Amino acid sequence: MGLMRIMQDRQEFNEIRDTLRQANIKVTHARLVIYRILKHAKRELTAYDIENISLQMNDRINIGTIYSSLKLFQTAGLLQRYKVDMEQSLFSLKQFDHYARFICNHCGAIEALQDHEIDQHIKTLCHNKQATYVSFSLIIQIESCDKCNDKSDKNT
Numbered sequence: 001m002g003l004m005r006i007m008q009d010r011q012e013f014n015e016i017r018d019t020l021r022q023a024n025i026k027v028t029h030a031r032l033v034i035y036r037i038l039k040h041a042k043r044e045l046t047a048y049d050i051e052n053i054s055l056q057m058n059d060r061i062n063i064g065t066i067y068s069s070l071k072l073f074q075t076a077g078l079l080q081r082y083k084v085d086m087e088q089s090l091f092s093l094k095q096f097d098h099y100a101r102f103i104c105n106h107c108g109a110i111e112a113l114q115d116h117e118i119d120q121h122i123k124t125l126c127h128n129k130q131a132t133y134v135s136f137s138l139i140i141q142i143e144s145c146d147k148c149n150d151k152s153d154k155n156t
């Protein structure tokens with residue numbers, strides 16, 4: 001890791017530390033790491049995704065710590081939580097919630113759906129309700145995705 005990279009990391013950790021402090025959350029190493037993983041995620045994550053990523057970063061965070069930190073972040077309003085089924089929840093930082101996505105019930109794959117008409121329709125609904133639009137999220141659960149369908153074709 002070069003010096004530039006370390007400097008960037010340090011600046012990023014300082015920003016995250018400030019964000020947590022502003023939310024009245026006690027700053028710990030684990031919370032910094034979890035927040036950073038969520039910040040860099042290109043999609044919503046489960047607690048187990050976060051555990052796996054922390055393992056890959058050689059900075060393993062205990063699953064119990066991940067759950068308690070996510071709960072803290074959520075209570076502080078930093079985090080959006082989507083319930084997928086009885087056992088599974090997906091988490092993302094609040095700024096990442098402006099589009100719809102498909103979730104495969106079979107393998108859990110998530111596919112983003114960019115649909116200008118849905119965006120527009122939701123904004124119109126808010127307008128008609130005389131409410132100021134902030135953000136929306138929409139989860140469409142599908143029985144199986146393209147990848148799952150391909151696999152089952154080959155088996156038959």
Ligand SMILES: [Zn+2]
Pocket residue numbers: 104105106107108109144145146147148149
């Ligand atoms: Zn699938």
